Amino acid sequence: MAHASYSPSRIRGLSVRDIRFPTSLELDGSDAIHPDPDYSCAYVILYTDTTFKGHGIAFTIGRGNELVVAAVKSLSHVVVGKPLRKIFDDFAGIWRALTSESQMRWVGPEKGVIHLAVAAITNALWDLWARIEHKPLWKLLADMEPERLVSTIDFRYIGDVLKKEEAIQMLKDMQPGKEVREERMLSRGYPAYTTAAGWLGYSEEKIEQLLKGFMSQGWRHFKIKVGQDLEDDKRRCKIVRKIIGDERTLMVDANQKWDVDQAIEWMKELAPYKPLWIEEPTSPDDVLGHTTIAKALRPLGIGVATGEMCHNRVIFKQLLQAGAIDYCQIDACRMGGVNEVLSVYLMAKKFNVPVCPHAGGVGLCEMVQHLQMWDYVSVSGTTKDRMIEYVGILSEHFKNPRRINRCHYIAPKVPGYSVEMWEKSLLDYEYPYGPKWKKLFLDGKYRDPQTSPPPWVERRLSGDINMR
Ligand SMILES: C[C@H](O)[C@@H](O)[C@@H](O)[C@H](O)C(=O)O
Numbered sequence: 001m002a003h004a005s006y007s008p009s010r011i012r013g014l015s016v017r018d019i020r021f022p023t024s025l026e027l028d029g030s031d032a033i034h035p036d037p038d039y040s041c042a043y044v045i046l047y048t049d050t051t052f053k054g055h056g057i058a059f060t061i062g063r064g065n066e067l068v069v070a071a072v073k074s075l076s077h078v079v080v081g082k083p084l085r086k087i088f089d090d091f092a093g094i095w096r097a098l099t100s101e102s103q104m105r106w107v108g109p110e111k112g113v114i115h116l117a118v119a120a121i122t123n124a125l126w127d128l129w130a131r132i133e134h135k136p137l138w139k140l141l142a143d144m145e146p147e148r149l150v151s152t153i154d155f156r157y158i159g160d161v162l163k164k165e166e167a168i169q170m171l172k173d174m175q176p177g178k179e180v181r182e183e184r185m186l187s188r189g190y191p192a193y194t195t196a197a198g199w200l201g202y203s204e205e206k207i208e209q210l211l212k213g214f215m216s217q218g219w220r221h222f223k224i225k226v227g228q229d230l231e232d233d234k235r236r237c238k239i240v241r242k243i244i245g246d247e248r249t250l251m252v253d254a255n256q257k258w259d260v261d262q263a264i265e266w267m268k269e270l271a272p273y274k275p276l277w278i279e280e281p282t283s284p285d286d287v288l289g290h291t292t293i294a295k296a297l298r299p300l301g302i303g304v305a306t307g308e309m310c311h312n313r314v315i316f317k318q319l320l321q322a323g324a325i326d327y328c329q330i331d332a333c334r335m336g337g338v339n340e341v342l343s344v345y346l347m348a349k350k351f352n353v354p355v356c357p358h359a360g361g362v363g364l365c366e367m368v369q370h371l372q373m374w375d376y377v378s379v380s381g382t383t384k385d386r387m388i389e390y391v392g393i394l395s396e397h398f399k400n401p402r403r404i405n406r407c408h409y410i411a412p413k414v415p416g417y418s419v420e421m422w423e424k425s426l427l428d429y430e431y432p433y434g435p436k437w438k439k440l441f442l443d444g445k446y447r448d449p450q451t452s453p454p455p456w457v458e459r460r461l462s463g464d465i466n467m468r
C-alpha cells in the first residue's frame, strides 16, 4: 500500500445516517411507477485508526431508506474491527462474508434491502482504499494488475459463463493502449445523455423549456418517461421529436409499468418517434419476458435496456445469456457495490452488450463515472453505443461533484469514489430531525404518513457509531 507509514491498519467504527431530500415537492425524478420520489441515501462512514475515512452510500427513495439504514447497522460487525490487510487482500472473501452473514441472508439473499446495505458498506471500503492509494477510484481500478482486480470478485453463480482465468485474460488483452485511453478520459471525458428534462410529473411547457436549454448547451441525447397514458406519451414524444429533430437521440423509460404483451403493443405505438431504447419495459425479474420484448421490438429498431433494479450478477448473467438486453444498465448501489458491478461489466463484454449505467438519484452520477471510465480504459476500450446518464440535481451536496464539460463527464482527479457529502448537507437533510426537514414539517409543506415526527422533538443528529 502507498503511504505506508500513514496508512490506517484497521476499521475502528462505522456510522450510518438516514439522508433524504424532498425532491417530491418539485416532482423531480417522477416516473410511471414512482410518482413522488424523495431521493435519499443511507450514508456510511468507515472510521479507521488514522484520519483516513471511507464514505459510501446506497441510493433509495423516501421511507425505504430507514430499512437500509437498519440493515447497514446489522451488518456493520462484519467489517468493524477488521484489519484492512485482511479486507483488501481477500476482498471477495469479505464481500462473501457480508452477503452470506448467517442471520441476515435469509432476508435476501443478495437482493433488496440487504443487498443495498452491502452496497453502502462495500462502496465505503472502495472509497477508503482509493483514498489510501491516493487515486480516484477509476484509476485505482485501471492500475490494478488483472489478477488483483479479479481477486475482488465473487465468482460463485457466474462461473458457468465467466471463469476467473477468462476474466484475467480479458483484462490482459486490453492492457495495450491503456495510457492513451486514460489520457482521452482526462482530456475529453465520457459521453453523457440527460434525463433531466423528461420526468413524468413535468408539464409539457416545462419539458419544452428544459429541452431547449439543454440543446443550447449542446446536448444530443435525451431520455423521457413514458408508461402512464398512451395518448399522453404520443403527444410528449411528438413534442420532444419536434424540438430535438431527427438527428438527435431519444430514449424512453417505462420503469416496469407494463406486462410483456402490453409493452410490445405500447412500444409499437411509440415506434414512429424512433426511440433508441425502451428502458425497464416490465418487471426487472422477468428475464424471458425481456427476451420476448426485445425480439418483437428489434425489427422496429428499438433496443431493450434494463438494470437499475436488477438485483445481482445472476439476473444480469441470465439477461445476457437470454439475449434479453441491448443495453446493460448497471447501477452503483443496486447490487452489492463495486465488486459485483465489476463482474457484470466483464460479462457484458463477453456477450458484447454495451454498458450504459443508470445514474441520477443521490450520488449515482458521482459513482458510475468511475466505473464507466474504468470500463473504457481496461475492459471495452470503446465508447461506441455507450453513454452515462446525467441528472443535474443535488450535486451541490457533494464535496467533489461530477463535472460535465461539453456533455461529457470529466475524469475525476480527487482520490476516492466521489461520494463524500458536505457535513452541513448531512446535518440539514438527516431525516427527520435535520433543520431542513423540521422547517418543512413546521410549514406544513411535508407530511410523513408513517411517522409524522413532531418537529419540536429534539434528537441527536448523527447516526450511532458502532465502535470497537
Ligand atoms: C424514481 C427514479 O427517479 C427513476 O425514475 C430513475 O432512476 C429512472 O429510472 C432513470 O432511469 O433515471
Ligand SMILES: [Mg+2]
Pocket: 253, 255, 279, 280, 308, 358
Ligand atoms: Mg430508468
